[in-house]
Amino acid sequence: MAGLPYADRDLSWLSFNERVLDEAHDPQVPLASRVKFLAIYSANLDEFFRVRVGILRRLAALKAKQRTKHLPVDPQIVLAEIADAVARQQQRFDTLFTNDICPALRRSQVVLYRSEPFSDAHRQEAAQYFRSTILSYLQPVFVGTSRRMNRRDKLPLLNSQALYFALTLRPKAPASSDDSLIAYLNIPRDKLDRFVELSPIEGVTHFAFLDDIIRSNLSIVFPGYEVEQCLSFKLNRAEDTTIQDEYRGNLVKKIRMQLAERKTAPPIRFLYDPTMPPDLVEQLVHVFRLSNHDLMAGGRYHSLSDLMKLPLTKLPGLAVPTLVPLPAVALDPYESLFDAIRQQDRLLHFPYQSYSYVLRFFNEAAIDPLVYDIQVALYRIAADSLIANALISAARNGKRVTVFVEVKARFDEANNLRWAEEMEGAGVRIIYSLPGVKVHAKIALVRRLSAEDKRGKRGKPLHFGYLSTGNFNEATASVYTDFGLFTCHSGMVKELGKVFGYLKNQKVVRHLKHLLVAPFNLQQRYVSLIDREITLAKQGKKARLLLKLNGLEDPVMIDKLYEANQAGVEVKLLIRGICCLVPGVAGISEGIEVIRLVDQFLEHSRIAIFHNGGKPEVYLASADWMNRNLYHRVEVGFPIYALGLKHELATLLDFQLNDSVKARHVDEQGHNQVVDPVYHSPIRAQQATYDWLKAHG
Structure with a gap:
């Protein structure tokens, strides 16, 4: 089956993260939850750069012959496509945050100061908080003048994930040189709340970025200087470092060394305020030993994953309806x-x-x-x-x-x-x-x-x-x-x-009749179960396969699903994240349906249901169908034998297959397409699941 299509795993993941951004964009989602989805999107993207982009950069540095062993596509091409996709999504994020979310917060009696000046009362309050609390956490560093930099090896190391200001300063008193001084200053979000609640005004709640409270009090940090420019930046480092030779020596000690090495890992993304002048960017590139492919213009604020900590749900009118965990009533009567x-x-x-x-x-x-x-x-x-x-x-x-x-x-x-x-x-x-x-x-x-x-x-x-x-x-x-x-x-x-x-x-696990254990029999057992459905389909019998996974990337399993589709097996996939299978390709996968569901809870469970001629076999598992899970991890899949539990799982998965509110069909291009309702009343799977379990105990 040569020439089969596969989607790129990293671009597929970015499609998932854009689906998260869709939730922030949806006006039907409670406002506090929309803010939460912005934070999740930002946190996801941060980890993506620290891990996946770091790996791709390492692969790109290899010789061509070595690269082909690890990646079928030139990583430079993938990195360019990632950059384009991220830039487009980031623009959408910024527009959404500025033009939609913040005005919606104002309409809900919540003001988040951004670039506008503080009111007189809040300016004094912010200054007091700055002097009493923030100031003790600040560490200004002078890096030189606009013409001459200090020795780079004398400068403190930039922390990955930390936020900083880049500043140009000019002495207020006459100086012997016209050169501006260049400095940087930490924004201590790891020590203090990123959002500071200020006193309400006429019933309106006000929050300020920690960043802006520092900006408004820079004269205290740099007495005797006039601040010409103050622009934020952030450095991500590659954090997927490899442990050398796990088979010898003390592995725990090597892990500790790896954690220490992350602090000095190579830069992977240098995010900076897009208004930063090119000459200042160039000077920072020199100071921090960056390369041009590390550079990425961001917004005025970085690390907006901190929006998760904005305490909106405690405010009147912004509380998010919650699904209180249900009791398992069948278990409660038992003393043990x-x-x-x-x-x-x-x-x-x-x-x-x-x-x-x-x-x-x-x-x-x-x-x-x-x-x-x-x-x-x-x-x-x-x-x-x-x-x-x-x-x-x-x-x-x-x-x-x-x-x-x-x-x-x-x-x-x-x-x-x-x-x-x-x-x-x-x-x-x-x-x-x-x-x-x-x-x-x-x-x-x-x-x-x-x-x-x-x-x-x-x-x-x-x-x-x-x-x-x-x-x-x-x-x-x-x-x-x-x-x-x-x-x-x-x-x-x-x-x-x-x-x-x-x-x-480390005794090899053999003779397994019930459990599926990677790397010993899990992949092989799944293949044999799909083969059985293929055989049944070729015999003209009903054959059906339903999979729910977080990620589908392994080409062996994808090829087997393509084969099943071509044999007439009904294949339905619920894939939350990475999906390298391409649905809808004529003669290959036109009968495969891929559904992505993003809602209040993170879909994390894995389940496989094989029709088996009307006697379904059902397996739950810790493993996704990714190369790493099937061959390089110890994973356990386990059968569900009780008929009642099989029916229960089939019922709950049916809600997801027919969700017309939060589900999206993934098309041939990997885009998230809105689902047309099958029933007159819309189905929202997570709410339907909760209601069913509440009714059935």
Whole structure:
């Protein structure tokens, strides 16, 4: 099947991020949520540059022969297309923020000072806050004059993600030279709130950027100088650094070294105020050792991901309707979750249903005198993790607790290391990252003795498994949609023990009948399940495949989906983010439908439903169909056997397939197209899911 079409993964991701921007543009979305979507868009784009653009730059620096091993398209071409797409989106962002969001805030009795001067009362208030609080965090740095720069190796290192002002200054007193002085000054957003609430005026709430309070008080920072120019800039560094030779030496030590190296990583994007004069840009390029391809004109303000912290929802009239997590009413009557799980498999839907049941599972295991062994694999955990605290309590209560901690989870390395050390200090056996792979599985196994019978004898120990599509993170569980399965199915928990055996001693996982475990059998099993649908289609029978993923990039799986479509299999894809499959291509994918859903919650769950001649097989998984997940990570997919749960999942996915409010069809060009309603009443999948679970418990 030569010559099959594939969309570029990075341009596809930018299409997803533009879909986020669409939510900020939608006047039907509550205003506070529109501001939140602006913040999400900005945060997403920041990480994209720090990681993906950094990787592409490294590939572009390779020789042509080396590049083709990693990327089918010249990375320079991709980088140029990225620059064009980002510039277009950024212009849309700025226009939306300036001409739509800020005026809408004013109509809602909220003023966000931007470039306009403070009122007299607020000027005094801002000056007082500046002198009492902000001033202690400022570090002005003189870099030289407009003609002569100081030695670059004597200047402090610019921090990635930090904000700065570039300034040109002229002495008020007569000077021996006409040269302007050049300096830069930090904007301490890492120490102070980016948005400062000022006193209300006639019932109108006012906020000021931290940046502007500093701007209005520069005479205090630079006494004796007249400020000629004050323009903001920001530097992103490439933060996807590679660990050299994971197979030898102390991996944790190498992770710590990697974290330190990020502070000195190469520049990847230098964002600057578009009104900055070219000569000042050129001087900063020299001072900070930048190259022209690092330069990108931004807006007056950078790092607008901070809009997430603008406290709008606390203001009258701007509160966003929330879906209060529902109880899992079938579990509540049980005094012990273990008793509930023994009765049947239990499936939870986050964040629609409360995450407290997962916390309860670990808390019960920590104090239950019959529990003797707990094993968990942690990828990303909350900064104030209740689960980690429960594991610490379990160890102190005499349980044997083993925790695999993935310290290579990007941008969570420091938090994971901190918790690993704290748990280890409490007696938890900690296993750190495996060389060459990341462990992305979200699994736990609890072993428990049977209660004594009347004769004082015990039966076989009972094993309880928890398998999920999402992290053990109670913070993200409130905004990410995920599934969590509690089970004591003998086959699944036995194979779960094999997975933990691999994490402990790297013994290859074999003879799996129930679980799909990457990199051992997950991809192969999915291929065989698609092949079965292809066979059924060729026999003239109904064949159908439904996939819900965050990302679809692996060419082997894409080719198999193309093959299935050409054989007559009905293929429907719910892909939130990257989708390298190109739908709608005649003779290849004209029957494949790709739907992207962006709404209040981040769609994060992964599910595959294979029709199987009317006897559907259903799998949930931690893995997307990306090259990294299928071949270079430890992932776990798990079956849903109970007919009632299969029906439940099919019903909820049907809401997403028929969403006519927040869903978009992804077309052949990767654009997000509005969906025409199928039913008379519009369907909004996330609200429909909540309502269904509320009605059915």
